[in-house]
Amino acid sequence: MRRRYDRATVEFGRVLAFSDGLFAIAMTLLVVSIGVPHLSDGDSVGDLGDALNDLSPELISFFISFAVIGRYWLAHHQSFSLLEAMDGAFIGLNLIYLAFIAFLPFPTALLGEYFENPLSVALYATNVGIVSGMEVVLFRHAYRRDLLRRQPTPEIYRFGVLASLSPVAFFAASIPFAFLSTTLAVAIWFLVVPFGILAERRAPQGADQLLGG
Amino acid sequence: MRRRYDRATVEFGRVLAFSDGLFAIAMTLLVVSIGVPHLSDGDSVGDLGDALNDLSPELISFFISFAVIGRYWLAHHQSFSLLEAMDGAFIGLNLIYLAFIAFLPFPTALLGEYFENPLSVALYATNVGIVSGMEVVLFRHAYRRDLLRRQPTPEIYRFGVLASLSPVAFFAASIPFAFLSTTLAVAIWFLVVPFGILAERRAPQGADQLLGG
Amino acid sequence: MRRRYDRATVEFGRVLAFSDGLFAIAMTLLVVSIGVPHLSDGDSVGDLGDALNDLSPELISFFISFAVIGRYWLAHHQSFSLLEAMDGAFIGLNLIYLAFIAFLPFPTALLGEYFENPLSVALYATNVGIVSGMEVVLFRHAYRRDLLRRQPTPEIYRFGVLASLSPVAFFAASIPFAFLSTTLAVAIWFLVVPFGILAERRAPQGADQLLGG
Amino acid sequence: MRRRYDRATVEFGRVLAFSDGLFAIAMTLLVVSIGVPHLSDGDSVGDLGDALNDLSPELISFFISFAVIGRYWLAHHQSFSLLEAMDGAFIGLNLIYLAFIAFLPFPTALLGEYFENPLSVALYATNVGIVSGMEVVLFRHAYRRDLLRRQPTPEIYRFGVLASLSPVAFFAASIPFAFLSTTLAVAIWFLVVPFGILAERRAPQGADQLLGG
Numbered sequence: 001m002r003r004r005y006d007r008a009t010v011e012f013g014r015v016l017a018f019s020d021g022l023f024a025i026a027m028t029l030l031v032v033s034i035g036v037p038h039l040s041d042g043d044s045v046g047d048l049g050d051a052l053n054d055l056s057p058e059l060i061s062f063f064i065s066f067a068v069i070g071r072y073w074l075a076h077h078q079s080f081s082l083l084e085a086m087d088g089a090f091i092g093l094n095l096i097y098l099a100f101i102a103f104l105p106f107p108t109a110l111l112g113e114y115f116e117n118p119l120s121v122a123l124y125a126t127n128v129g130i131v132s133g134m135e136v137v138l139f140r141h142a143y144r145r146d147l148l149r150r151q152p153t154p155e156i157y158r159f160g161v162l163a164s165l166s167p168v169a170f171f172a173a174s175i176p177f178a179f180l181s182t183t184l185a186v187a188i189w190f191l192v193v194p195f196g197i198l199a200e201r202r203a204p205q206g207a208d209q210l211l212g213g
Numbered sequence: 214m215r216r217r218y219d220r221a222t223v224e225f226g227r228v229l230a231f232s233d234g235l236f237a238i239a240m241t242l243l244v245v246s247i248g249v250p251h252l253s254d255g256d257s258v259g260d261l262g263d264a265l266n267d268l269s270p271e272l273i274s275f276f277i278s279f280a281v282i283g284r285y286w287l288a289h290h291q292s293f294s295l296l297e298a299m300d301g302a303f304i305g306l307n308l309i310y311l312a313f314i315a316f317l318p319f320p321t322a323l324l325g326e327y328f329e330n331p332l333s334v335a336l337y338a339t340n341v342g343i344v345s346g347m348e349v350v351l352f353r354h355a356y357r358r359d360l361l362r363r364q365p366t367p368e369i370y371r372f373g374v375l376a377s378l379s380p381v382a383f384f385a386a387s388i389p390f391a392f393l394s395t396t397l398a399v400a401i402w403f404l405v406v407p408f409g410i411l412a413e414r415r416a417p418q419g420a421d422q423l424l425g426g
Numbered sequence: 427m428r429r430r431y432d433r434a435t436v437e438f439g440r441v442l443a444f445s446d447g448l449f450a451i452a453m454t455l456l457v458v459s460i461g462v463p464h465l466s467d468g469d470s471v472g473d474l475g476d477a478l479n480d481l482s483p484e485l486i487s488f489f490i491s492f493a494v495i496g497r498y499w500l501a502h503h504q505s506f507s508l509l510e511a512m513d514g515a516f517i518g519l520n521l522i523y524l525a526f527i528a529f530l531p532f533p534t535a536l537l538g539e540y541f542e543n544p545l546s547v548a549l550y551a552t553n554v555g556i557v558s559g560m561e562v563v564l565f566r567h568a569y570r571r572d573l574l575r576r577q578p579t580p581e582i583y584r585f586g587v588l589a590s591l592s593p594v595a596f597f598a599a600s601i602p603f604a605f606l607s608t609t610l611a612v613a614i615w616f617l618v619v620p621f622g623i624l625a626e627r628r629a630p631q632g633a634d635q636l637l638g639g
Numbered sequence: 640m641r642r643r644y645d646r647a648t649v650e651f652g653r654v655l656a657f658s659d660g661l662f663a664i665a666m667t668l669l670v671v672s673i674g675v676p677h678l679s680d681g682d683s684v685g686d687l688g689d690a691l692n693d694l695s696p697e698l699i700s701f702f703i704s705f706a707v708i709g710r711y712w713l714a715h716h717q718s719f720s721l722l723e724a725m726d727g728a729f730i731g732l733n734l735i736y737l738a739f740i741a742f743l744p745f746p747t748a749l750l751g752e753y754f755e756n757p758l759s760v761a762l763y764a765t766n767v768g769i770v771s772g773m774e775v776v777l778f779r780h781a782y783r784r785d786l787l788r789r790q791p792t793p794e795i796y797r798f799g800v801l802a803s804l805s806p807v808a809f810f811a812a813s814i815p816f817a818f819l820s821t822t823l824a825v826a827i828w829f830l831v832v833p834f835g836i837l838a839e840r841r842a843p844q845g846a847d848q849l850l851g852g
Binding site for chain 1: 216218223224227228230231232235238239240242245246248266301304305308311316318319322323326327329330331332333334392414
């Protein structure tokens, strides 16, 4: 017997509450790791300025991490609003997705500390690529098991899968380039934005139900 | 197509659950950073008293941080009770607001440690000013996109914006004064309270729907 | 205009969600502070046994803290089930209550480390006493502002206040005794249990709506 | 008077929200303990690779811990979907269950660091065994107090108890074997999976309501 939890059930709500809690923790935790600097002369503006300057990678890392996980939370909020129901397998896939959300603060911190190192760029791209890939897996499962509120046409479905897969392709492609130049690799990440706008223009009619956020 | 989530939807509730989780974490986390002191003679009242005395900036910092973030949670709870619906942009603006809530424990800890340093006073005033400023941005967006339960008259709206902007003005004004005297700068912050009471007296009729908490 | 949020509103639910999140974090955080020991010979049962033995105050402290905060969560869950509505002042009082819940891990850790020190016993008793005292303040406010689902008779109300105040009295009384003997002070805490059972036997008819959990 | 909270009440929902928050925190916290390595030459791929290699026990430990607690969350989600109501004692038992969920990150970290040490294997098996045992206690209480949506037949009930007790037996049995060989002990844990599949095949008709997830 396959379990199926409709939108109005307590069980549907629990998956969202659990996901939201996990997102909120992953986004807030990093501030703890920013230690208050220890100064011999606490009243000197120059000394505290220098200390805050030394902390700037951690400070920038906090806001980048918040923005990246926040962007995924927006996408999660938006795509789960399309669901009519969840089944057991979908809930399990959502957990795998969340594992890589919960892990994201680590490669973000690594990238903040070692921005010039190809390995930290590659690890970050891998993590972000897996998260985007899991979005496709979740969407595909929801489509196949008829969990969506309005079942898209096959054409719109294919468009949705390709639109979600494109960031995965960009992140994967950036990894070998990171070993030539980390700046080049990060530049490839930013190509996701104009590509997404282009893709949206060529979207089949009715695909707007999958986009936005 | 613009997305719009009404008060009764699962999606409206998720934004609140996510915000509440983030507030709760930001308010609770600081207690972890208060390390238990290590004493050679654990049974001596004098030694533990001295150690707790040394910890007093962290202890005070915890309660101040809890009070400040708690006050913003009350304002969030109160102002979001005026909403009939949220759209995608409002949810995104709420995330930016929450980023500065999540960051607040850091300047609070800095202020607890370096109260006499103008830089920590300036950083704290900047953070708190941004949070109050984002409240105005959220309110303005809700007004313009017709997201409020009872649309205020233009006169009440202008009053609401000015009432919310005044703390931003006080916090911004305090920053240059911090470099003369940090006590003076903090005194300016406390002017927000009597000013708010004065403003409330001059409020146009019907504005009480925006006030309180 | 006094705000009042009924049981069915989104705003009533937010206060509960926020409180539950804060309780959950305060109860879970302590496990992070239990560091994994570092051994030179990782395979030796004796060495790891010794290291775990050294950690036993932290381990016991985690479970005691979980039990104490868990007991307050049960009381919060039980007493808030009596509410028909909340007003703004009640929500503010609940925040003050939660501040001392969030702080509780610190005196608990201190007590775990310095059980023989009168100061850590006194600090713990003070914190727990304030939490129990705030329960009385919340109940009194709900009674006076007519926020309860079934308004108790004045006789039942007086009984409820006294039943809730008695732990405060025991905790306060234990503080001077802690400076004679910490074991004696802790023994006084445990008198709360038989006293509570005795009080329940003398409860006026209909008071069972306030008890249990 | 025995309290009973039906599925539709605010109080039923609070227990779930509290449990979900606690699960989410326990699953996310571990990432904080993975410190970013400090390198003298931050741009060297080899140095960062070595440092990440040294961190691999922490990294593996994070994902194992996430998977183990995630699996218990799935079981919690699934088994609580069978409930029609909760009473006070059930809520208290759920708290005891959650205490051992919140503690799980510690033995997991210990196992990640000292996989060859029988003591860490024994501690982990004990913790996991208690969690599985508490699942049986919760199910038994729900059955006896008539808290389930569809009351199972005595035959199905007995099957459910035995199916849930079998992991406890395997974990308990593994502890003495850990002192011979930790690999052997862990191998015994994995027997839970094929045994579960065998048990499911011999399940009495109608028992599928208790299985799955």
